[in-house]
Amino acid sequence: MGSSLWPPKVSMELHVKNREKLLASLRQHLSDSSRPLHGFVLLQGGEEQTRYDTDHLELFRQESFFAYLFGVTEPGFYGAIVRSDIATGDSLLFAPRLPSEYAVWLGKIKQLSYFKEHYMVSTTSFSDEIASVLQQHYQGAGKPLLFLLHGLNTDSNNFSKPAEFQGIDKFDKDLTTLHPILTECRVIKSKLEIALIQFANDISSEAHVEVMRKTKVGMKEYQLESIFLHHTYMYGGCRHCSYTCICATGENSAVLHYGHAAAPNDKTLEDGDMALFDMGAEYNFYGSDITCSFPAVLDAHNAVISSMKPGVNWVDMHILAEKVILESLKRGNILLGDVEDMMAARLGAVFMPHGLGHFLGIDTHDPGGYLQGLERRKEPGLKSLRTIRDLQEGMVITVEPGCYFIDALLLPAMNSPMTTKFLNQEAINRYKDFGGVRIESDVLVTAAGCYNMTKCPREIGEIEGVMAGAPWPAKNISTHARNGLEI
Amino acid sequence: MGSSLWPPKVSMELHVKNREKLLASLRQHLSDSSRPLHGFVLLQGGEEQTRYDTDHLELFRQESFFAYLFGVTEPGFYGAIVRSDIATGDSLLFAPRLPSEYAVWLGKIKQLSYFKEHYMVSTTSFSDEIASVLQQHYQGAGKPLLFLLHGLNTDSNNFSKPAEFQGIDKFDKDLTTLHPILTECRVIKSKLEIALIQFANDISSEAHVEVMRKTKVGMKEYQLESIFLHHTYMYGGCRHCSYTCICATGENSAVLHYGHAAAPNDKTLEDGDMALFDMGAEYNFYGSDITCSFPAVLDAHNAVISSMKPGVNWVDMHILAEKVILESLKRGNILLGDVEDMMAARLGAVFMPHGLGHFLGIDTHDPGGYLQGLERRKEPGLKSLRTIRDLQEGMVITVEPGCYFIDALLLPAMNSPMTTKFLNQEAINRYKDFGGVRIESDVLVTAAGCYNMTKCPREIGEIEGVMAGAPWPAKNISTHARNGLEI
Numbered sequence: 001m002g003s004s005l006w007p008p009k010v011s012m013e014l015h016v017k018n019r020e021k022l023l024a025s026l027r028q029h030l031s032d033s034s035r036p037l038h039g040f041v042l043l044q045g046g047e048e049q050t051r052y053d054t055d056h057l058e059l060f061r062q063e064s065f066f067a068y069l070f071g072v073t074e075p076g077f078y079g080a081i082v083r084s085d086i087a088t089g090d091s092l093l094f095a096p097r098l099p100s101e102y103a104v105w106l107g108k109i110k111q112l113s114y115f116k117e118h119y120m121v122s123t124t125s126f127s128d129e130i131a132s133v134l135q136q137h138y139q140g141a142g143k144p145l146l147f148l149l150h151g152l153n154t155d156s157n158n159f160s161k162p163a164e165f166q167g168i169d170k171f172d173k174d175l176t177t178l179h180p181i182l183t184e185c186r187v188i189k190s191k192l193e194i195a196l197i198q199f200a201n202d203i204s205s206e207a208h209v210e211v212m213r214k215t216k217v218g219m220k221e222y223q224l225e226s227i228f229l230h231h232t233y234m235y236g237g238c239r240h241c242s243y244t245c246i247c248a249t250g251e252n253s254a255v256l257h258y259g260h261a262a263a264p265n266d267k268t269l270e271d272g273d274m275a276l277f278d279m280g281a282e283y284n285f286y287g288s289d290i291t292c293s294f295p296a297v298l299d300a301h302n303a304v305i306s307s308m309k310p311g312v313n314w315v316d317m318h319i320l321a322e323k324v325i326l327e328s329l330k331r332g333n334i335l336l337g338d339v340e341d342m343m344a345a346r347l348g349a350v351f352m353p354h355g356l357g358h359f360l361g362i363d364t365h366d367p368g369g370y371l372q373g374l375e376r377r378k379e380p381g382l383k384s385l386r387t388i389r390d391l392q393e394g395m396v397i398t399v400e401p402g403c404y405f406i407d408a409l410l411l412p413a414m415n416s417p418m419t420t421k422f423l424n425q426e427a428i429n430r431y432k433d434f435g436g437v438r439i440e441s442d443v444l445v446t447a448a449g450c451y452n453m454t455k456c457p458r459e460i461g462e463i464e465g466v467m468a469g470a471p472w473p474a475k476n477i478s479t480h481a482r483n484g485l486e487i
Numbered sequence: 488m489g490s491s492l493w494p495p496k497v498s499m500e501l502h503v504k505n506r507e508k509l510l511a512s513l514r515q516h517l518s519d520s521s522r523p524l525h526g527f528v529l530l531q532g533g534e535e536q537t538r539y540d541t542d543h544l545e546l547f548r549q550e551s552f553f554a555y556l557f558g559v560t561e562p563g564f565y566g567a568i569v570r571s572d573i574a575t576g577d578s579l580l581f582a583p584r585l586p587s588e589y590a591v592w593l594g595k596i597k598q599l600s601y602f603k604e605h606y607m608v609s610t611t612s613f614s615d616e617i618a619s620v621l622q623q624h625y626q627g628a629g630k631p632l633l634f635l636l637h638g639l640n641t642d643s644n645n646f647s648k649p650a651e652f653q654g655i656d657k658f659d660k661d662l663t664t665l666h667p668i669l670t671e672c673r674v675i676k677s678k679l680e681i682a683l684i685q686f687a688n689d690i691s692s693e694a695h696v697e698v699m700r701k702t703k704v705g706m707k708e709y710q711l712e713s714i715f716l717h718h719t720y721m722y723g724g725c726r727h728c729s730y731t732c733i734c735a736t737g738e739n740s741a742v743l744h745y746g747h748a749a750a751p752n753d754k755t756l757e758d759g760d761m762a763l764f765d766m767g768a769e770y771n772f773y774g775s776d777i778t779c780s781f782p783a784v785l786d787a788h789n790a791v792i793s794s795m796k797p798g799v800n801w802v803d804m805h806i807l808a809e810k811v812i813l814e815s816l817k818r819g820n821i822l823l824g825d826v827e828d829m830m831a832a833r834l835g836a837v838f839m840p841h842g843l844g845h846f847l848g849i850d851t852h853d854p855g856g857y858l859q860g861l862e863r864r865k866e867p868g869l870k871s872l873r874t875i876r877d878l879q880e881g882m883v884i885t886v887e888p889g890c891y892f893i894d895a896l897l898l899p900a901m902n903s904p905m906t907t908k909f910l911n912q913e914a915i916n917r918y919k920d921f922g923g924v925r926i927e928s929d930v931l932v933t934a935a936g937c938y939n940m941t942k943c944p945r946e947i948g949e950i951e952g953v954m955a956g957a958p959w960p961a962k963n964i965s966t967h968a969r970n971g972l973e974i
Contacts, residue, residue: 048748052533052550054850055643059731060748063539074749103895104840107742107750156542223721230717234710239751244546255594261535261547262561263594264726353591363541408590 005203007237010284012120014192015071016091018185019081022069023089025181026147039145040134041081041178044163048075061240064362065149065160067285068186070119078127078163082137090122092133097126131167143172151179155358155365155386180372186361187368188394193361194444194453196286197396201442201453203236204228204281204288208456209472211277212292212463221247221265224277232281242287242364246278253293253435254404256354274435285362289398290454291440298458300324300401301439304356308399308443308450312391315382318356321401322348322381329403334427342422349381350413353406357398358386360442366396395445396453404436492690494724497771499607501679502558503578505672506568509556510576512668513634526632527621528568528665531650535562548727551849552636552647554772555673557606565614565650569624577609579620584613618654630659638666642845642852642873667859673848674855675881680848681931681940683773684883688929688940690723691715691768691775695943696959698764699779699950708734708752711764719768729774729851733765740780740922741891743841761922772849776885777941778927785945787811787888788926791843795878795886795930795937802864802875805843808888809835809868816890821914829909836868837900840893844885845873847929853883882932883940891923 022041030037046063050056060075070079076096081089093116098109112124125133138144148162162175189197207228214227225245232238246259249269253276259265269275280288300321307320326342329335329351335342342348359366369387370376377383391397410428413419441454457463457472466472509528517524533550537543547562557566563583568576580603585596599611612620625631635649649662676684694715701714712732719725733746736756740763746752756762767775787808794807813829816822816838822829829835846853856874857863864870878884897915900906928941944950944959953959 046539050643050645051548053640053643053645053647054551054854055640055645055852056730056850057747058545061538062748064541073751100895104893105743106747107739107745153540153542156537156540158537158540158542160540220724222724222726226717226720229720230713233713233716237707237709237753239709243543252594256592258594260544260593261549264560266724363543365542367541406591408587 003203003206003231003235005199005206005235007283008195008199010071010196011192012071012118014190014196015069016120017190017192018068019070019089019091021185021190022182023081025185026177029177029181038140039147039174040137041147042130042134042163043069043079043149044161044165045070045072045077045079046075059239062285064285064367065182065186067362068182070121071285072119076127078130078165079121080130080134082122082134090137092137093119093121093124094127094130094133095124097128128166130165131170135170143170145174146171147174147178149178149182150175151183153367154370155367183368184371186366187359188392189361189396189444190394193286194394194396196284197288197360197442197444198453199236200238200242200281200283200286200288201290202455203232203238203283204279204290205455206235206472207231207281208277208279208290208292209466211279212457212466213469215269215275215467217269217271219269221249221252221267221269225259225265225279228277228279228281236281236283238281238283240282242280242282242289242360246276246291248276248278248435249273251433251435252276253437254406256402256404256436274437276436276438278438278440280364287360287362287364288442288454289360289364289400289440290442290456291400291402291438292456292463293402293437293439297325297328297401297403297437297439299328301399301441301458304399304401305441305443305450305452308391308445310391310393310445310447313388314356314391314397315377315385315388317399318382318385319343319348321356322352325351325401325403332427334424334431335422336424337422345418345422346380347413347419347422349379349384350409350419351403351405352401353381353384353404353409354400354402355381355385355387357400357440357443360396360398391445391450393445393447397443397445398440399443400438400440402436402438404438405431405434406436407432490690490693490718490722492686492693492722494770495682495686497558497683498679499558499605501677501683502556503607504677504679505555506557506576506578508672508677509669510568512672513664516664516668525627526634526661527624528634529617529621529650530556530566530636531648531652532557532559532564532566533562546726549772551772552669552673554849555669557608558772559602559606563614565617565652566608567617567621569609569621577624579624580606580608580611581614581617581620582611584615615653617652618657622657630657632661633658634661634665636665636669637662638670640854641857642854670855671858673853674846675879676848676883676931677881680773681881681883683771684775684847684929684931685940686723687725687729687768687770687773687775688777689942690719690725690770691766691777692942693722694718694768695764695766695777695779696953698766699944699953700956702756702762702954704756704758706756708736708739708754708756712746712752712766715764715766715768723768723770725768725770727769729767729769729776729847733763733778735763735765735922736760738920738922739763740924741893743889743891743923761924763923763925765925765927767851774847774849774851775929775941776847776851776887776927777929777943778887778889778925779943779950780889780924780926784812784815784888784890784924784926786815788886788928788945791886791888792928792930792937792939795932797878797880797932797934799878800875801843801878801884802869802872804886805869805872806830806835808843809839812838812888812890819914821911821918822909823911824909832905832909833867834900834906834909836866836871837896837906838890838892839888840868840871840891840896841887841889842868842872842874844887844927844930847883847885878932878937880932880934884930884932885927886930887925887927889923889925891925892918892921893923894919 078094278291532553565581765778
């Protein structure tokens with residue numbers, strides 16, 4: 001074991017640039033709508049959580065919008081951006097006032113000046129001073145205006161929680177302007193953001209190769225998860241994963257989100273099992289999301305990536321993937337009849353019930369999939385899409401076609417007059433315990449087309465080679481990791 | 488790398504016995520207080536949590552009281568114990584009614600009969616049927632009585648949350664009886680519980696040895712954490728740790744709870760650094776809590792374990808540890824004067840500000856440290872004790888004396904007229920960046936004395952040997968793991 005990678009140093013410039021981008025978008029929006037250019041942006045960072053009634057502390061991970069703007073790893077912070085017509089705007093951090101016992105139990109109490117320098121903000125104060133500090137920055141008459149974060153996450157259907165603090169009643173609140181603008185800032189990635197997603201991809205791709213090398217009949221699925229986690233933490237400094245590892249073999253590979261507490265990667269690998277490993281590490285908040293599997297859906301994966309470029313609509317890419325998969329199932333004599341007719345009957349959703357992919361960044365399901373006014377599609381499969389937008393340069397989106405044999409979907413399809421004629425029931429019954437396959441890469445949309453940030457073995461020959469001990473050409477991987485920005 | 492251990496099969500008999508124990512205690516309590524022997528015990532298990540506004544699911548870990556009684560690993564359950572004067576009482580599980588999409592995304596929807604068999608309960612129903620099922624079990628007139636869990640956790644000062652469900656207004660509620668009785672059940676461990684804590688100790692001890700073997704100057708602290716996590720998951724099947732790993736070197740070893748998000752085990756190891764590794768894995772809910780460090784406090788650790796037996800008071804053990812540490816600091820010329828005078832001035836708390844140890848089980852800080860009516864001590868050091876009870880056979884308690892050079896405590900002590908005379912300031916300044924040491928074992932109180940469940944190298948010679956590659960006698964470890972119950 002070992003690695004050619006090393007965790008890159010992260011400059012807080014990344015978050016300075018993110019704040020500048022927000023400020024520019026916000027100004028643009030306000031002047032477009034002829035509103036006055038004053039007010040403060042205020043966000044509240046995450047708090048540490050204890051488990052139920054105990055003093056067991058869960059490992060803290062910053063709230064993603066706050067992480068995007070300020071990069072703060074500690075709990076209990078607030079951050080403000082004080083707009084100004086002249087300069088680029090001041091950024092203010094508010095740190096929690098820690099009790100003196102903190103020094104004994106949790107470490108040196110850092111000075112405000114430390115946070116100012118480390119996080120590259122204009123000033124730092126304590127979080128019990130928010131109201132007075134913001135009032136000092138205010139020049140006008142009446143109550144100053146706060147732009148607070150409140151809006152819908154279209155993946156969870158939850159709303160983000162606007163900041164709360166002592167003295168907030170001394171301010172006017174705007175709860176609608178900030179969320180769509182900040183969300184949209186996160187949709188198009190900067191060079192510094194792309195470099196981090198690339199590193200998360202590089203170390204995770206390498207860890208997938210390590211898993212392929214060590215997979216043996218008789219092992220437990222969670223042992224492969226452990227190998228992945230160890231590789232990304234040991235050599236990549238990735239303490240968090242982007243999501244709970246999915247290490248599915250045999251019929252478990254047909255469970256899209258396998259690996260949670262009620263299905264905890266605990267099957268023993270048997271000879272002939274299909275394997276589907278969906279695992280991605282996170283580095284300095286930015287994630288990766290990679291699935292390796294035997295390459296039955298590789299054609300769909302490759303067809304999509306060949307077609308991606310700015311202006312292409314994501315629903316069309318989903319439909320393209322479905323079509324390639326249905327054609328392949330027809331060639332395999334699993335489906336019968338005309339593929340166009342199958343498409344009209346939405347048969348693709350029986351074998352790929354999830355969407356083709358989603359935005360990726362600080363969240364695995366990065367926000368911004370539905371611009372205000374865009375309606376979700378109603379058809380099976382298409383309704384699961386986490387975005388239906390046209391591609392734009394700077395988006396990072398996963399391409400993850402899959403094909404599964406799921407009883408809960410196949411049985412109704414066999415019984416439906418719409419779809420039963422397409423299904424070769426004898427062949428399908430033979431594949432009943434096959435499970436499923438998925439191939440997932442993280443793809444950056446570029447001006448000319450797109451770039452696949454994920455470097456895993458994909459072709460049957462490549463995978464079999466790596467499993468047999470052949471070196472995997474880490475050349476591309478290390479080049480990307482070392483210079484970070486070159487793509 | 489490798490291991491002689493393998494995760495043992497866990498029988499749900501463990502939780503059947505835990506329920507029987509609760510029922511016996513509850514009956515005893517009710518007859519002692521001449522109350523009628525009817526009513527239902529009802530607990531609500533934990534729910535899955537998403538992160539902030541996103542659909543990122545945190546890996547679920549069951550609430551500890553619910554885990555104790557029912558052993559259920561899935562979220563969204565309720566459990567009831569229907570007392571009966573004749574037999575041992577029926578146990579009822581209530582499972583969430585899952586939507587049909589669950590089968591596509593999260594796995595096969597298990598039948599109620601599966602849960603009944605797997606968790607060895609009398610009946611299973613859906614959680615929207617709680618009110619009607621309990622009403623069916625009720626024979627008397629008026630509203631049936633529910634014993635709900637509500638009480639203080641003396642480590643966190645949080646209260647446990649009593650069960651809530653649709654139709655609860657059809658029941659009378661008792662919020663005071665259950666918590667102290669159930670807590671006390673958890674204080675004295677059964678043989679089956681001890682076997683699990685022993686396994687968590689065995690795999691964690693072995694992982695500590697693995698860390699000692701691989702520790703090299705130039706590594707990052709978190710790489711040692713990664714080695715520990717990988718070893719306990721890969722070979723022990725331990726997906727959760729009992730607490731966030733503390734991998735402290737150099738002056739960080741003086742930070743008692745180092746390793747959290749604001750101090751994330753990210754220092755590079757330098758030559759001559761003191762090292763303090765406090766890491767413990769959890770297996771089937773039951774934890775371990777082990778600290779390895781250079782053996783400066785080994786005498787205190789050993790003195791306490793030699794004195795532990797039923798009837799001994801834990802405060803006296805804390806004072807014994809303090810005394811041995813102060814004597815050792817006096818021999819090292821760091822302290823000056825009479826040790827009894829130092830004890831009277833509570834000087835021990837300057838070097839060991841935490842308590843000597845705490846109950847361990849399903850929670851790292853297992854509940855029950857303060858029986859109702861027991862008051863916390865007010866003196867420095869003693870006020871940090873998580874229990875002041877007399878030891879009893881079947882308790883599992885950590886013994887973790889430590890000695891730290893913490894500026895935030897040393898500077899005030901140097902300036903206080905009470906303590907300044909004891910402190911050799913010149914010597915202490917030389918140790919300023921030394922950090923701290925802690926040795927922690929998990930100790931079972933037996934009828935005859937006690938048994939140390941933790942098998943790590945402790946003596947200087949042992950540690951240096953293991954670091955140089957000598958085999959660590961795993962003989963004791965594997966014996967205990969294989970037969971589980973033999974101690």
